[in-house]
Amino acid sequence: MVRVSVSVGRSVCLSCRVCLCQKDISRTPNCQSTDRLSNYHTKTIMYSRPVLQLALPCLLVTMFHLSCGGEDSTGVDWKDVDVGKDTWTGIKNFSGKDLCAEKRCDDLGMFVWNHFNYTGGRHFADCEPDKNLADRTVCWVRHKVTPPAGRIDIFKTSLEVQLWLEGTTSHCRYATHKL
Numbered sequence: 001m002v003r004v005s006v007s008v009g010r011s012v013c014l015s016c017r018v019c020l021c022q023k024d025i026s027r028t029p030n031c032q033s034t035d036r037l038s039n040y041h042t043k044t045i046m047y048s049r050p051v052l053q054l055a056l057p058c059l060l061v062t063m064f065h066l067s068c069g070g071e072d073s074t075g076v077d078w079k080d081v082d083v084g085k086d087t088w089t090g091i092k093n094f095s096g097k098d099l100c101a102e103k104r105c106d107d108l109g110m111f112v113w114n115h116f117n118y119t120g121g122r123h124f125a126d127c128e129p130d131k132n133l134a135d136r137t138v139c140w141v142r143h144k145v146t147p148p149a150g151r152i153d154i155f156k157t158s159l160e161v162q163l164w165l166e167g168t169t170s171h172c173r174y175a176t177h178k179l
Contacts, residue, residue, distance in 0.1 A: 072131040073162070081172040083163070088115055091172060098165040100127035105139040112141045112161050121145035122155055130162065138164040147179040 086092040090111060099105045109125025124142045129135040140162050144155035161174040 074132045076132075076160070076175045078162075078173040078175050081161075081174060083170040083172050090115070094163060094172075095170045096165070096168055097170065099139040099163060100137050105141075108139050108161070108163055109141045112143070112159070116143070116159065118143060121158070133164070136164055136166075138162045145179065 081087045081091060083091050083095045094108060094111070097104070099108055105125045105127050109123055112125075113123050122144045124144070126140060127137050128140050130138050130140070141160065142157050143159040145158045146154065147156050156179050157177055158179060159174065159176050161172065163170060163172045165171075
């Protein structure tokens, strides 16, 4: 077991105040001092190798799962947009096109921005797999705004739009979210 105190960029043995910055922390000298580091704001970290050996694989599996997983739109109240009938004036221009294969998802993002006359917030357009559509890759547009009386650094999704091609038929749907 290794006992280390972390304070403002350096590690110090709680017992002997030996700086461990350039030493192997597993070789902390055996000291008998009972003097504590009362002058420092320190936090004691105690760990052992078996704990690290268990924690590291769990962390790696979690990171892999998060990086490989797509978004899941299950539970979102989607409303269909008929691309062929030009439900939104100009959406017909995207009919029969695979925006993700053509690297034109940003075009749909700009269309949505202009269609809803957005002037603020943040706008994102990207191709992502949707687990709710059997991992089909969709052009997913999101508009995010700061909620009322919220922190200015936190953005919530107020609108999202998906467009994808199935065979030769384009499908589009959108959802609005209350903040």
